[in-house]
Amino acid sequence: MEKLNIYIADDDLDDRDFFMEALNDISIKTEVSQFNNGVDLMDRLFSDDILPNVIFLDLYMPIMDGFECLIDIRNFKKFNNIYIIAYSSIYRDREVNQLKEDGANQFLKKSSSLKELKKILLKSLEQVPIKNKKVALRDEFVVLI
Template sequence: MPDYKRLLIIDDDYDDSILFMNAVKEVDDTIVCYEARDGRQALEMLNNIDNPLPDFIFLDLRMPGYSGEKCLIEIKNRERLKNIPVIIYTTSKNVEESIQLKAMGACHFMTKPRNSAEIYYMVSIVLEEEWDSFKNKNILQ
């Protein structure tokens, strides 16, 4: 097992992805960031057994075509992928939507940060959690 963490960012906004990856490097420069432009591309990467799986997925909810919600459903329905923590980050602040997404398997629902300081804070919190406690458990139990 490598000494570094892998993080997949799924976001259709190139500028947001770059901002996010730069902030992640500030948190921990050993984290390897991968990116996908939409849910379809992300699933192609995740389902390729030659690619190492990420330790975390940050998933933008609002993407044209193959939405974040559809991608989350696919990830949580696949045996190989279902234990990867998925953090939804979006411009939405809809509490009902966050409850629904957590019931579908998302670990967190976070408002999309606007600057690198907010992303730094968000990533720091996520990396400090004890993720083993989420594996093979229903989050709402």
């Protein structure tokens, strides 16, 4: 299997490092680009010829948060095949329902346990469609908490 091209947008460096540690320990091969805000993520999306397979969006970031990024990404047809996983340490039904309506494919609740995070990431990334398969928007929304 080829590497999954992943973008992670999270303003918390410790959370990104923890996330990377978990990703490096799972069986799925990945290539990861990290961003500390939504503006940099969006700039990269518009400037890259090769789009990511999946984007992990932290919901609460300064400058441009995950909710705003999600809406912007889903407003451009060229990004329709990107699988989007929103995540946060806070779970609120209303927000998760809004994420589904706005076109996210999954919601993950951040874990402080490396073992738990690895399990969640593996389960989450197994849902990402294989290359050239259309991402089902607003179908099969997955919540992993």
